[in-house]
Amino acid sequence: MKRQILYWRAASLVVAAGFIVLWQMIANLRLVSPVFLPGPDRAWAALVRGFASGELWTKLLGTLEHMAYGWFAASIAGIALGAMIGSSRTMRSYVAPSLEFLRPLPVSAIVPVAIAMFGLTQGMALFVIAFGAIWPMLLATVHGFAAVEPRLYEVARSLQMSRLAVIFKIALPSASPDILSGMRLSLTVALILAVVCEILAGLDGLGHWVLLSARAFRSADLFAGVILLGGIGYGTALAMSTVEKQLLKWRPSGH
Amino acid sequence: MPLRDRTNCRSPEPAQIEFSQVTLELGGKRIIESLNLAVKPGEFLCIIGASGCGKTTALRLAAGLYRPTTGDVTFEGQPMRMPRRDIAIVFQDYGKALLPWRTAAGNVSLALEANGVSSAQRGEQIDELLNKVGLPGHAGKYPAEMSGGMQQRLQIARCLAQKPKALLMDEPFGALDAMTRQGLQDEVLSLAQASHATVIFVTHDLEEAIYLGDRVIGLLPHPGRVGIELMIDLPRPRDQLTTREHPEFLRLRRELFDFIKASEA
Numbered sequence: 288m289k290r291q292i293l294y295w296r297a298a299s300l301v302v303a304a305g306f307i308v309l310w311q312m313i314a315n316l317r318l319v320s321p322v323f324l325p326g327p328d329r330a331w332a333a334l335v336r337g338f339a340s341g342e343l344w345t346k347l348l349g350t351l352e353h354m355a356y357g358w359f360a361a362s363i364a365g366i367a368l369g370a371m372i373g374s375s376r377t378m379r380s381y382v383a384p385s386l387e388f389l390r391p392l393p394v395s396a397i398v399p400v401a402i403a404m405f406g407l408t409q410g411m412a413l414f415v416i417a418f419g420a421i422w423p424m425l426l427a428t429v430h431g432f433a434a435v436e437p438r439l440y441e442v443a444r445s446l447q448m449s450r451l452a453v454i455f456k457i458a459l460p461s462a463s464p465d466i467l468s469g470m471r472l473s474l475t476v477a478l479i480l481a482v483v484c485e486i487l488a489g490l491d492g493l494g495h496w497v498l499l500s501a502r503a504f505r506s507a508d509l510f511a512g513v514i515l516l517g518g519i520g521y522g523t524a525l526a527m528s529t530v531e532k533q534l535l536k537w538r539p540s541g542h
Numbered sequence: 543m544p545l546r547d548r549t550n551c552r553s554p555e556p557a558q559i560e561f562s563q564v565t566l567e568l569g570g571k572r573i574i575e576s577l578n579l580a581v582k583p584g585e586f587l588c589i590i591g592a593s594g595c596g597k598t599t600a601l602r603l604a605a606g607l608y609r610p611t612t613g614d615v616t617f618e619g620q621p622m623r624m625p626r627r628d629i630a631i632v633f634q635d636y637g638k639a640l641l642p643w644r645t646a647a648g649n650v651s652l653a654l655e656a657n658g659v660s661s662a663q664r665g666e667q668i669d670e671l672l673n674k675v676g677l678p679g680h681a682g683k684y685p686a687e688m689s690g691g692m693q694q695r696l697q698i699a700r701c702l703a704q705k706p707k708a709l710l711m712d713e714p715f716g717a718l719d720a721m722t723r724q725g726l727q728d729e730v731l732s733l734a735q736a737s738h739a740t741v742i743f744v745t746h747d748l749e750e751a752i753y754l755g756d757r758v759i760g761l762l763p764h765p766g767r768v769g770i771e772l773m774i775d776l777p778r779p780r781d782q783l784t785t786r787e788h789p790e791f792l793r794l795r796r797e798l799f800d801f802i803k804a805s806e807a
Contacts, residue, residue, distance in 0.1 A: 438638040441607060445625040446656035446704065456652065460643045537643040539686040 325507040330514060333507035342496075347515055349492035353409075353481040354474075354519070357416025361473055365421040366466060369428025374458060379433065390426070394419035394480060398487060412484035419480045420473040427469025431462025464538065467531045474523050482516065493519075556619070558583040558740050559604055559708060564613035565765075566599060573599050575765035576613070583707070586734055586741045588755035590748055590798065592806050596766025597744045601710050604742055605631045617708070627657060630701035634713040636693040640685040646672060646696050647681040653703035667703065675699040676729065691722035695729075702733065708740040716746070724782050727754060731780060748798045752791055753780055760801050770801045 307327050313319060314326030325333070337343030372378045372386075397418055405411035435458050443453045459466075485494025493512050500508035557580035566574040574596045581587050589597045602608045603615050606625040615622045617629065625631075630653075633639040640649050650668045659667060672681055675695040685693050694714055701709060711730070715723040731754060734741045745751050751758045755774050762769035772794055776785055785791055 436638050438633060438635060439641065441631075441633075442639055442652075444607065445605060445627075445629070445631050446653055447625060447627050448656050452656070456655075457641070460641070463643070535643075537645075537684045537686070 321506070322504055323506055325510055329507040330510035333505075333511040334514065337508065337511055343511065343515065345491065346493045346496045346512070347519075349490065350478075350481050350485065350494065350516070350519065353412050353416060353484065353490065353492055354477045354523075356413055357481065358420050358470075358473060358477040360413060360417040361420035361477070362424055362470060364417065365424030365469070365473070366428050368421075369425045369466075370432050370454065370458070370462075372425075373429040373432025373462070374435075374454075379429070386425070386429075390422050394476075395483075398483070402488070407488035407490075409490065411488060412481070412490055415484050416477050416480040420477040423472035423476065424466065424469040427465040427472075428462060431465030432458055434465070435461045464535055467527075467534065471524065471527045471531065474527055475520065478516070478520055478523070555582050557581060557616075558585075558618055559742070560614075560616045561600075561603070562614045562616070564603060564610045564615060566596075566603060566608060567611045568599075568608075572765040574603070574610075575767050577767060579759070579768070581708075581740055581742060583740055584738050586731075586743065586754060586756045588743045588745060588751035588758045589761060590745060590751045590758060590802070591761035591766070591769075592763055592802055593746065595761040595763035595805070597761050598712050599766065600761070601631070601712050601742060601744050604708075605629055605710050607631070627704050628707045630704045630706035630709050632694075632697055632701050632709065632711040632714045634716050636690070636697045636714075636717075637685070639697055640693060640700075642685050645682050645684055646677060646688070646699075649685070649696055650699050650703050653700045657704060671699045671703050672696075674702065674733065691718050691726065694718065694726065698730070698733070702737065706737075706739050708742070709734065709737075711741065711743045713745055714743075715750070723750075728780075728782065730754070748795060748802065749786065752776070752794045752798070753782075753785060758794075758798065760798060760805070762805050769805060770798070772797065 311326045311328065314321065314324055314329075321329075334343070337346075372382050394415060398415055401411045401414045401418075405414060439457050439461065440453070443457050448456065481492065482494035482497070484490060485492035486498050489495055493516050497509055497512040497516075500506070500512060559579075559581040561577045561579040564574060564577040564579075565572065577600065579600075589600060591597045599608065603610060604622075606615075606622045606629065609615075609623070617626070641652065644652065647665075647668045650671050651664055654664045654667060668681065669678075672678055675698050677692060677695050677699065680688065680692065685696065688696065698714070714730075715726055718726065727750060730741070730743075741754075743751070743754055752772075752774055758770075758772045758774060759768055760770035760772075761767065774794065776788055776790055
């Protein structure tokens with residue numbers, strides 16, 4: 288079993304290395320003009336240079352900050368609202384149609400509204416990211432709270448547990464697998480929207496960096512930015528799934 | 543009390559749990575009709591009956607999880623309006639009644655927390671309760687890592703943590719294999735004796751009812767009402783072999799068997 292996991296991991300590394308080699312070959316053969324496509328060597332050099340000058344650090348932290356604020360705001364609002372809606376059948380039937388209308392609304396349609404309301408500010412970015420990232424969490428939390436085993440509520444009743452105790456000791460932990468998977472999905476949405484907002488509003492971050500590099504035909508810097516964005520996506524997802532595994536270790540394996 | 547219970551006339555001791563003319567309708571359907579029942583403190587009462595006779599419903603009424611449509615359920619003379627902590631209920635589906643995200647110790651702790659036991663005292667009580675139900679050394683296990691029998695023991699431990707005056711058990715061993723079942727029957731008998739708690743035990747297993755009970759009540763279905771009442775005067779402590787071979791045991795078994803057959807006809 289363990290050997291198999293190692294084998295797969297090695298295979299995936301080989302594939303990744305293969306892609307990088309292919310990329311280098313395409314760049315060396317000048318199949319695409321070096322103005323548009325730098326090789327991995329030049330992209331790497333741009334990365335190192337950017338970090339050495341400190342500029343990429345600022346951009347990286349800027350994007351992480353936008354992402355984190357929006358995601359936290361969405362998490363808190365999404366879980367609180369989801370808990371309220373999910374734990375009451377009446378609430379669900381009242382609110383569900385409005386949610387169904389708002390949910391498929393493309394977030395890009397919200398951006399002009401947010402700009403009109405907040406201007407090209409950090410507040411705008413926070414609003415847009417939070418608005419986009421709230422849906423996976425809200426819907427997952429509603430589902431998680433609605434799916435609590437009714438028998439557990441009876442156990443709570445016969446123990447005469449308080450409302451607050453029922454929420455924190457029964458409903459929230461029971462919904463936690465759903466909530467956590469909603470949070471994981473929201474993470475990706477938050478990253479996408481952080482970049483979009485930076486591009487649109489010129490906020491300090493990797494989105495802005497990528498945009499300026501492209502306009503100045505600095506393709507190596509552009510690719511350095513894209514690689515970093517990929518790294519953020521990968522890193523945050525990995526961190527989240529580690530947290531998830533730790534919090535959900537009570538679940539029988541195979542889920 | 544205007545409504546003296548017929549079944550309890552021979553005892554001057556006041557009933558702990560009493561049903562007086564209890565009728566329950568759920569969704570327009572009459573599940574229980576004019577049920578009269580008095581359970582004395584410390585008594586071990588078993589309720590049997592064909593499926594759909596309302597035995598689980600009767601137990602839920604005693605637990606305060608249902609309220610009667612008409613009539614009264616009282617506990618120590620007080621009308622039952624809602625569940626109370628000194629009445630514990632053991633559900634049949636232990637897999638659903640335990641918190642899967644809490645360890646064995648955590649599940650027992652839930653009841654202690656509800657009872658307001660300080661966190662300093664909880665650890666010791668948890669160990670004691672897990673010992674009592676035969677689960678020493680399993681404190682750190684999650685329910686998913688335990689067998690069915692162990693999970694049901696754990697649920698019983700959590701119920702004992704409530705320090706109940708009455709323990710209501712709803713076909714607790716229905717989903718367990720025969721060997722595990724017999725072991726648990728003996729443990730429940732000794733736990734009941736040690737804690738002096740009243741037990742109402744619902745089962746569809748006639749032999750189990752006779753083996754455990756001081757008294758067995760058989761319900762008739764549609765709507766549920768008392769159809770037979772048998773006093774079990776078999777000697778205690780009961781023994782899986784000798785008690786089950788006792789002529790009185792066999793006579794009672796025959797009588798209950800005929801009752802069930804007639805009620806299903």
